[in-house]
Amino acid sequence: MGSHGIRDRVAIVGMGCTRFAEHWDKGVDELLLDATGEAFSATGIRKDDIDAYWLGTAQSGMSGMLLAKPLGLEGKPVTRVENMCATGSEALRQAAYAVASGAYDVAMAVGVEKVKDSGYQGLNAFPIPTDGTNRTLTAAAMFSMVGPAYAERYGIARDELRRVLARIASKNHANGARNPRAQFRREMSVEQICALPAVAGDLSVFDCAGVADGAAAAVVVRAEDAPRYTDRPLYIKALSFVAGNGSGLTDPDYDYTTFPEVARCAADAYAQAGVTDPRAELAMAEVHDCFTPTELVLLEDLGFAERGTAWREVLAGAFDLDGDLPVNPDGGLKSFGHPVGASGLRMLFEAWLQLRGEAPPERAIRTVGARHLALTHNLGGYPGEMVSFVSIVGSEPSS
Amino acid sequence: MTARGILSYGAYLPYRRLDRAEIRAVAGTGGGKGTRTVASYDEDSTTLGVAAARQALAAAPGGVRPGALWFATVSPAYLDKTNATAIHAALRLPDDAAAFDAVGAVRSALGALRAGLAGPGPALVVAADIRTGRPGSPDEAEGGDAGAALLVGSDADGPLVAEVLGTASATEEFLDRWRVPGESHSRRWEERFGEGRYAALGARAWDDGLKAAGVLPEQVDRVVIAAAHGRAATTLARGLGVGDRVAPGLDATVGFTGAAHPGLLLADSLDRAAAGEVVVLVVLADGADVVVLRTTDALASSRPAVSVADQVAAGAPLPYGKALAWRGYLPVEPPRRPEPARPSASAAARSASWKFGLVGTDERPLADIRGTIVTYTVDRLAYSPSPPVVFAVVDFDGGGRLPVELTDVDAADVAIGGRVEMTFRRLFTADGIHNYFWKARPVREGLREGSA
Numbered sequence: 058m059g060s061h062g063i064r065d066r067v068a069i070v071g072m073g074c075t076r077f078a079e080h081w082d083k084g085v086d087e088l089l090l091d092a093t094g095e096a097f098s099a100t101g102i103r104k105d106d107i108d109a110y111w112l113g114t115a116q117s118g119m120s121g122m123l124l125a126k127p128l129g130l131e132g133k134p135v136t137r138v139e140n141m142c143a144t145g146s147e148a149l150r151q152a153a154y155a156v157a158s159g160a161y162d163v164a165m166a167v168g169v170e171k172v173k174d175s176g177y178q179g180l181n182a183f184p185i186p187t188d189g190t191n192r193t194l195t196a197a198a199m200f201s202m203v204g205p206a207y208a209e210r211y212g213i214a215r216d217e218l219r220r221v222l223a224r225i226a227s228k229n230h231a232n233g234a235r236n237p238r239a240q241f242r243r244e245m246s247v248e249q250i251c252a253l254p255a256v257a258g259d260l261s262v263f264d265c266a267g268v269a270d271g272a273a274a275a276v277v278v279r280a281e282d283a284p285r286y287t288d289r290p291l292y293i294k295a296l297s298f299v300a301g302n303g304s305g306l307t308d309p310d311y312d313y314t315t316f317p318e319v320a321r322c323a324a325d326a327y328a329q330a331g332v333t334d335p336r337a338e339l340a341m342a343e344v345h346d347c348f349t350p351t352e353l354v355l356l357e358d359l360g361f362a363e364r365g366t367a368w369r370e371v372l373a374g375a376f377d378l379d380g381d382l383p384v385n386p387d388g389g390l391k392s393f394g395h396p397v398g399a400s401g402l403r404m405l406f407e408a409w410l411q412l413r414g415e416a417p418p419e420r421a422i423r424t425v426g427a428r429h430l431a432l433t434h435n436l437g438g439y440p441g442e443m444v445s446f447v448s449i450v451g452s453e454p455s456s
Numbered sequence: 457m458t459a460r461g462i463l464s465y466g467a468y469l470p471y472r473r474l475d476r477a478e479i480r481a482v483a484g485t486g487g488g489k490g491t492r493t494v495a496s497y498d499e500d501s502t503t504l505g506v507a508a509a510r511q512a513l514a515a516a517p518g519g520v521r522p523g524a525l526w527f528a529t530v531s532p533a534y535l536d537k538t539n540a541t542a543i544h545a546a547l548r549l550p551d552d553a554a555a556f557d558a559v560g561a562v563r564s565a566l567g568a569l570r571a572g573l574a575g576p577g578p579a580l581v582v583a584a585d586i587r588t589g590r591p592g593s594p595d596e597a598e599g600g601d602a603g604a605a606l607l608v609g610s611d612a613d614g615p616l617v618a619e620v621l622g623t624a625s626a627t628e629e630f631l632d633r634w635r636v637p638g639e640s641h642s643r644r645w646e647e648r649f650g651e652g653r654y655a656a657l658g659a660r661a662w663d664d665g666l667k668a669a670g671v672l673p674e675q676v677d678r679v680v681i682a683a684a685h686g687r688a689a690t691t692l693a694r695g696l697g698v699g700d701r702v703a704p705g706l707d708a709t710v711g712f713t714g715a716a717h718p719g720l721l722l723a724d725s726l727d728r729a730a731a732g733e734v735v736v737l738v739v740l741a742d743g744a745d746v747v748v749l750r751t752t753d754a755l756a757s758s759r760p761a762v763s764v765a766d767q768v769a770a771g772a773p774l775p776y777g778k779a780l781a782w783r784g785y786l787p788v789e790p791p792r793r794p795e796p797a798r799p800s801a802s803a804a805a806r807s808a809s810w811k812f813g814l815v816g817t818d819e820r821p822l823a824d825i826r827g828t829i830v831t832y833t834v835d836r837l838a839y840s841p842s843p844p845v846v847f848a849v850v851d852f853d854g855g856g857r858l859p860v861e862l863t864d865v866d867a868a869d870v871a872i873g874g875r876v877e878m879t880f881r882r883l884f885t886a887d888g889i890h891n892y893f894w895k896a897r898p899v900r901e902g903l904r905e906g907s908a
Binding site: 175179184192198256258308309311313 | 804
């Protein structure tokens with residue numbers, strides 16, 4: 058028994074990512090065609106050259122036919138996967154493992170979500186018949202409980218924490234303003250964000266991810282085949298996943314200042330990749346900033362900051378675009394919105410651009426060169442009951 | 457021969473009060489002096505009944521479990537489905553206890569009580585109502601919402617707090633108030649007509665009841681008159697010459713609570729009565745029913761944890777607009793979120809002990825255990841029949857945690873460390889299915905809903 062990973066055995070050789078937006082004029086089909094089309098162009102291959110597809114969507118459709126129909130695939134295996142908000146990452150994980158196993162030479166992971174056809178605000182889960190006793194809070198309210206708990210545990214004044222969270226939002230919006238694919242491209246100052254009314258706990262709308270439609274795609278091949286498609290592949294160093302058992306909801310010891318599923322997931326990923334000091338070794342990280350307190354806690358759960366110190370490092374700018382470890386250089390969920398099936402691959406797309414030096418100058422991070430690893434983190438669920446995904450990719454094969 | 461009577465009793469008043477003076481400013485008519493109780497948006501006659509019955513059962517002599525549950529209401533949550541079964545489930549009564557509704561009119565409450573008294577065995581007689589009327593109507597102002605419960609049985613089941621000495625009824629068909637099924641309000645005939653009929657019927661039942669009980673009028677210590685017709689009670693009392701012994705009503709603070717009113721007024725009198733008092737309950741509703749009781753020495757030690765008077769004194773104001781919205785007279789724009797899906801009947805049945813009884817996997821009855829707020833949030837985005845949702849993570853005394861919605865609370869008053877108790881509520885209704893489950897509400901000392 059053991060989690061061994063597939064370090065350096067699979068490479069990403071092409072990616073595509075739509076603009077994330079309220080695509081009133083595009084449905085699932087158009088979004089899928091746009092994202093896969095860009096990935097095909099990047100690799101110079103055609104849809105028939107892909108041996109197998111994995112399609113991640115939380116609730117925009119059912120089965121692999123959701124992809125096979127718009128692409129007009131002939132006799133191809135397409136697997137639809139769902140793992141809450143980590144759905145896009147799960148598609149990548151399955152495609153990469155399929156290639157690593159030797160079952161297929163070329164696989165594509167695609168993620169898509171068409172959110173804005175529901176007519177409602179926010180993300181809304183497909184109703185599954187239940188006994189009616191499950192809580193019906195919004196995700197914003199569930200994650201809003203993290204802030205006060207964190208402040209209480211580490212002795213931070215409430216208005217100080219308010220500024221820390223606003224600083225996270227402000228940073229991500231500053232990055233998103235420099236990204237043409239982001240939904241929101243306006244900078245927001247800490248003062249502006251602090252002045253907004255609360256909608257859930259102490260969180261304002263600007264502490265919450267936006268709501269957008271989008272799609273993204275990645276082509277994966279065996280590492281040794283990568284040069285056939287690109288001279289700058291990204292090597293998969295680690296793919297880690299943890300599905301929580303929900304015990305945090307009813308465990309009196311759970312204090313809402315950490316996400317244990319993420320900490321476990323990160324530890325596994327670092328072991329797979331041979332990373333011992335993520336703060337120093339990673340060039341960048343894309344983390345699941347669905348709400349600002351989520352990013353705050355993730356900085357600690359992912360080992361970027363010691364417990365109880367992330368808030369200070371946030372204020373000091375350690376995770377800014379020009380900081381020690383840029384976090385969400387593309388603008389994050391804050392700027393992109395969160396089309397559930399697409400977000401995980403959208404994060405990977407930023408690693409693809411940054412590690413390959415393709416990010417535009419106004420957004421290019423300075424850690425690249427000295428460092429060549431990027432982390433993406435994607436979670437689904439709520440404090441106490443969540444799934445967590447961590448990937449580590451690198452532009453260099455391990456020595 | 458065994459005597460039958462009341463083994464324990466309980467009453468429940470909702471937390472919110474409407475100042476009747478607010479009505480006229482909005483409706484242009486109606487209103488009046490004093491307050492009335494208003495059931496929360498998440499309460500219905502079933503949940504009010506549960507709350508009252510929990511008081512009665514908590515005060516019951518050890519080991520007494522009712523063999524039958526009777527539930528009377530004018531405002532049933534369901535038709536063509538028994539409501540008493542949900543009460544039965546929330547009270548965690550054994551499955552060999554029967555559960556029946558007596559639904560449709562105030563007088564049903566006395567029918568349920570008579571059935572319970574007839575036995576055999578102990579029976580739990582629950583009555584609850586939400587009294588509605590069109591904005592500005594007399595019913596809106598004069599009505600009130602409440603629940604009441606009487607555990608009845610024989611002295612072989614346990615010590616009676618009041619023995620039933622005799623009962624009597626007088627029946628006559630006439631129209632005083634009526635409602636066509638499906639309507640949210642009743643209609644009334646000209647008041648003077650009913651006043652006369654009730655005075656005659658009440659006097660007849662009074663004479664028959666006292667005769668059946670072997671009690672002379674001068675031996676009566678307290679007269680409790682619950683009348684669906686306000687002036688009839690006063691007229692009858694004057695006619696009987698017992699005006700000085702009539703227990704004060706709750707018109708100024710609670711209102712007339714429909715099917716709950718006989719039990720509520722009786723509970724208030726039992727809260728105050730000494731041992732050995734003769735108490736006569738007179739109910740004027742489509743006829744007259746009389747129950748003659750005598751309190752016992754057991755009364756002093758068997759009262760519920762919280763008195764009616766304590767509940768009257770508690771409570772918090774509710775703006776008229778909210779009262780209208782809660783009763784459906786003012787449809788307010790809902791949050792732009794999907795309404796919740798209807799609960800699954802089969803899934804609910806599988807988890808009935810959790811959903812209705814709040815019994816966890818370790819068999820602990822969490823419904824009866826208090827807890828402490830660990831953290832909380834206010835959700836202004838989530839769907840709710842009355843936003844915002846106030847939600848807390850609650851740690852129960854002795855272990856166990858539940859993330860749960862709070863109710864009967866103002867968001868600004870919630871604090872970490874706050875003490876809460878569990879209360880059975882209707883979370884929402886979807887596709888005509890009432891989704892019952894438990895919420896937590898702040899413990900207000902002297903106002904304990906659960907068992908002692």
